[in-house]
Amino acid sequence: MSPMFVPGPVDVAEDVLQAQARPILPHRSPEFETIFHRAEQKARKLFYTQYRVFITASSGTGLQEAAVRNLAKEKVLACVNGAFGKRWAEVAETNGKKVTRLEAEWGQPITPEAVAEALKQDHYEIITVVHNETSVGLENPIKDIAAVVHEVSPDTLICVDAVSSLGGAKLEMDAWGLDMVLTSSQKCLALPPGLALGAVSDRAMERAKDVPNRGWYFDFIRLEKHRLKDSTPATPAVSLVYALDYQLDRILKEGLENRFARHEAMAKRVRSWALDRGFKLLAAEGYRSKTVTSIVNEHGLDVNEINEFLLKRDMRIANGYGALKGKTFRIAHMGELQMSDIDTLLAALDEFLQQKGVL
Amino acid sequence: MSPMFVPGPVDVAEDVLQAQARPILPHRSPEFETIFHRAEQKARKLFYTQYRVFITASSGTGLQEAAVRNLAKEKVLACVNGAFGKRWAEVAETNGKKVTRLEAEWGQPITPEAVAEALKQDHYEIITVVHNETSVGLENPIKDIAAVVHEVSPDTLICVDAVSSLGGAKLEMDAWGLDMVLTSSQKCLALPPGLALGAVSDRAMERAKDVPNRGWYFDFIRLEKHRLKDSTPATPAVSLVYALDYQLDRILKEGLENRFARHEAMAKRVRSWALDRGFKLLAAEGYRSKTVTSIVNEHGLDVNEINEFLLKRDMRIANGYGALKGKTFRIAHMGELQMSDIDTLLAALDEFLQQKGVL
Numbered sequence: 001m002s003p004m005f006v007p008g009p010v011d012v013a014e015d016v017l018q019a020q021a022r023p024i025l026p027h028r029s030p031e032f033e034t035i036f037h038r039a040e041q042k043a044r045k046l047f048y049t050q051y052r053v054f055i056t057a058s059s060g061t062g063l064q065e066a067a068v069r070n071l072a073k074e075k076v077l078a079c080v081n082g083a084f085g086k087r088w089a090e091v092a093e094t095n096g097k098k099v100t101r102l103e104a105e106w107g108q109p110i111t112p113e114a115v116a117e118a119l120k121q122d123h124y125e126i127i128t129v130v131h132n133e134t135s136v137g138l139e140n141p142i143k144d145i146a147a148v149v150h151e152v153s154p155d156t157l158i159c160v161d162a163v164s165s166l167g168g169a170k171l172e173m174d175a176w177g178l179d180m181v182l183t184s185s186q187k188c189l190a191l192p193p194g195l196a197l198g199a200v201s202d203r204a205m206e207r208a209k210d211v212p213n214r215g216w217y218f219d220f221i222r223l224e225k226h227r228l229k230d231s232t233p234a235t236p237a238v239s240l241v242y243a244l245d246y247q248l249d250r251i252l253k254e255g256l257e258n259r260f261a262r263h264e265a266m267a268k269r270v271r272s273w274a275l276d277r278g279f280k281l282l283a284a285e286g287y288r289s290k291t292v293t294s295i296v297n298e299h300g301l302d303v304n305e306i307n308e309f310l311l312k313r314d315m316r317i318a319n320g321y322g323a324l325k326g327k328t329f330r331i332a333h334m335g336e337l338q339m340s341d342i343d344t345l346l347a348a349l350d351e352f353l354q355q356k357g358v359l
Numbered sequence: 360m361s362p363m364f365v366p367g368p369v370d371v372a373e374d375v376l377q378a379q380a381r382p383i384l385p386h387r388s389p390e391f392e393t394i395f396h397r398a399e400q401k402a403r404k405l406f407y408t409q410y411r412v413f414i415t416a417s418s419g420t421g422l423q424e425a426a427v428r429n430l431a432k433e434k435v436l437a438c439v440n441g442a443f444g445k446r447w448a449e450v451a452e453t454n455g456k457k458v459t460r461l462e463a464e465w466g467q468p469i470t471p472e473a474v475a476e477a478l479k480q481d482h483y484e485i486i487t488v489v490h491n492e493t494s495v496g497l498e499n500p501i502k503d504i505a506a507v508v509h510e511v512s513p514d515t516l517i518c519v520d521a522v523s524s525l526g527g528a529k530l531e532m533d534a535w536g537l538d539m540v541l542t543s544s545q546k547c548l549a550l551p552p553g554l555a556l557g558a559v560s561d562r563a564m565e566r567a568k569d570v571p572n573r574g575w576y577f578d579f580i581r582l583e584k585h586r587l588k589d590s591t592p593a594t595p596a597v598s599l600v601y602a603l604d605y606q607l608d609r610i611l612k613e614g615l616e617n618r619f620a621r622h623e624a625m626a627k628r629v630r631s632w633a634l635d636r637g638f639k640l641l642a643a644e645g646y647r648s649k650t651v652t653s654i655v656n657e658h659g660l661d662v663n664e665i666n667e668f669l670l671k672r673d674m675r676i677a678n679g680y681g682a683l684k685g686k687t688f689r690i691a692h693m694g695e696l697q698m699s700d701i702d703t704l705l706a707a708l709d710e711f712l713q714q715k716g717v718l
Contacts, residue, residue: 009383009597017380020598024368024376024551026675057418057553058576059593065576091575186594192383194416194553194596215574216450217417217424234418235545237553237596238368239379316385 003341006318007134007164007292009186009193010335012243016191019246020239027238033230035245040227042248045256046189047181047199048172054198054223055244057237060163060184061087063198066218067128067159067180068092070208077102077124077156079110081140082133083321084161092128096213100124106136106324107294109287112148119153125207126157126179132165134187135321137294137330138283139169146176157204163187166197167251168263168334169290179204185240188263188291190335191247195240264290266333266342273346277353282328291334294320296327299358303329309352315345362700365677366493366523366651368545368552369694371602375550378605379598386597392589394604399586401607404615405548406540406558407531413557413582414603416596419522419543420446422557425577426487426518426539427451429567436461436483436515438469438499441492442680443520451487455572459483465495465683466653468646471503478512484566485516485538491524493546494680496653496689497642498528505535516563522546525556526610527622527693528649538563544599547622547650549694550606554599622649625692625701632705636712641687650693653679655686658717662688668711674704 004011025032036055043053056062068076068091076097078089081104092099102118104110110129119127127149132139146158157179162171166181168188173181179201186193200220208220216222222233251259270293271281282294297303303319303326310316320328333342353359363370384391395414402412415421427435427450435456437448440463451458461477463469469488478486486508491498505517516538521530525540527547532540538560545552559579567579575581581592610618629652630640641653656662662678662685669675679687692701712718 004385006385009385009594012383017382017598020379020551021376024371024545026363026365026368026677027552029675057416057596058421059416059595061593062417062576065574069574087575094573094575094578096572184594186383186597192379192596192598193386193594194599213455214453215424215428216446216453217421219453234420235368235543235552236418237416237551237599238545239376239551240553240596240598316388318385 003337003345004316005331005333005337005345006316007187007330007332007334010190010332012190012192013250013336016243016247016250019243020192022242024238027236028231032238036236036241037230039241039245039248042252043197044199045252046167049174049199051174051199051201052224052227054200054220054227055232055236055241056196056198056218057194058196059193060161060182060196061091062218063182063196064088064091064161065095066198066220067126067182068095068097069218070211070214070220071157071159071180071204072097072125073211074098075124076100077118077127079115079127079129079140081108081110081136082106082130082138083135084133084163085130088128088130088161107138107282108284109138110140110145112141112144115145116148116152119149119156123153124156126159128159128161131160131162131171132169132289132291134164134292135324136282137289137292138287139165139289141287142171143176146178150177157207164334165291167259170260173199185244188334189247189251191243192240194237195244260290263334266337266339267291267293269339269342270331270333270346277359292330292332294328294330297329301356306352310348313348315348362696362704363675364690364692364696364704365675366546366689366691366693369549369691371549371551372695375602375606375609378602379551381601383597386595387590391597395595395600396589398600398604398607401611402556403558404611405526408533408558410533410558410560411583411586413559413579413586414595414600415555415557415577416553417555418552419520419541419555420450421577422541422555423447423450423520424454425557425579426485426541427454427456428577429570429573429579430516430518430539430563431456431484432570433457434483435459436477436486438474438486438488440467440469440495440499441465441489441497442494443492443522444489447487447489447520466497466641467643468497469499469504471500471507474504475507475511478508478515482512483515485518487518487520490519490521490530491528491648491650493523493651494683495641496648496651497646498524498648500646501530502535505537509536516566523693524650526618529619532558544603547693548606548610550602551599553596554603622693625696625698626650626652628698628701629690629692636718651689651691653687653689656688660715665711669707672707674707
């Protein structure tokens, strides 16, 4: 395996890749329903929830769309401090919702104070916020944000995008009182892309019943009706569900707390490496992501040239996202990566910096 | 491989299963873009189109939703003579469209005459029709239906669900003047489920520009913008795209005409077996599916018992769909199946009938 330090799709372990290659079962067979059932049960542990987890054949963005279509008739407060918070606002707007953006500078967190202020000014059916902003390497303080939502506007449903954090950084859905948490397969879960997982609270399910125009493909009520029979309304991605079922065993065997600790230790190593080399970090201190670090390109390096250098060693990192391309570069430390992989990468980057006369 | 005679998910060849298991590439890498590009180019041949093919991480139903959201502001004429035509009408309604159903008895085709009549009575932005109704084993006469739509209401866009026929029975999108044709991976293409393919004409793309509230995940305009860069707006199902790319080579190597002939020959064999044994066929003569045969359970057999019998021989057939359960059973002859598989199945079924005293 040639390690990729990109924030998804990440490397997938060989035995997990092989789990996809088992013969395809009919999705309405008892054999497949057994697999689907146990995968859903295990997935709940990742979310720290006792509620249901919908497993959809889609990317995580599909479930961003599901959240706004199922839970808001009209008014959405969208927290935006990176590309995926911005995307969620656009998803809501393109689905006909009235969106108010609560923005913070990219690299700065969405603060509980700003959320409280916004909720005092108007009433919203849902608030959307990204746990781990992959684009800027920042973790928003979801627990504290949720606490102020409960205090200031208790009937506002809290929807969290945990695409690049779930399974890599702790997020406790039930204890924090979150109503919907979504993730996708190809980030910290270290699975092939093509599956999304969405955990939904009972009160969110109740709300969905009153929302018209929910559509069909991502309709929570329809998904729930079939989930109760260990199935899905449309054909599920059978081979990816095999891989999910298998990988959840691997993840739970490692232990979630151990997994979070591994991610955080790699994050700390990368951050201190960058700071020691005279780089700055894009995300503010105290809010730095545990799964991906965004490094400000202080030394004016050519990121494509870095990757050409790394690819010769079978490694790659990620450029900055969108408008941040060239201005930042990103090192992901998620999924199956180990500290030894990080050490190998950082040694190679040091070699590159020496060649460029930076070190 | 233990052959399954169910109308999807079907058996997938071992080397196609293995194609999924290659290491995951980042979707925005040149290496993956090359694969995505050539898969899309090859997919056009299946549709007999020079237009674009969108490859989405979803089931075929996701693209039923895409059709109605992208191409109709309001009025949809939905042809219903089976479960999937019915589903498409429901998909349109749950997405807020005003739907008129053109119904035919299950087992009878949607006729061009009935379509002409409906189009004379009112104006519709789109007509939805299923090519091959998996639920009843019937092929609707799409070419003739399209001809009357062009004559009576030329600006009505023609949307065709070819989920259980594309790659198994001929459908010529451009020559017949169809505007959108959708399919999914797990039927005649003999791939794992989780991918859908939708071919869209230029005039449908023009229409989409004027339709509000198209959403994000299945928005044709957004999909096209990214397709032109050999990519997708959200993360694609990388491992399933590997399998698609690989399997399209296999399919084109067999030759589409050969593939259609193989499916039709298997269909004829199954039909005459059933008629010879005193069964009736659900679909009217002249409209019988080339990919799945629905057999009326004249002898009052227990379909579950048939499958228990067959499973001991590593085979299985499908029960009737929904309300037809027990009243019909279905033998699929699609994907990788060969005449020798059909012969093995029919010999086993004869043995079962002998045990039951029917033969």
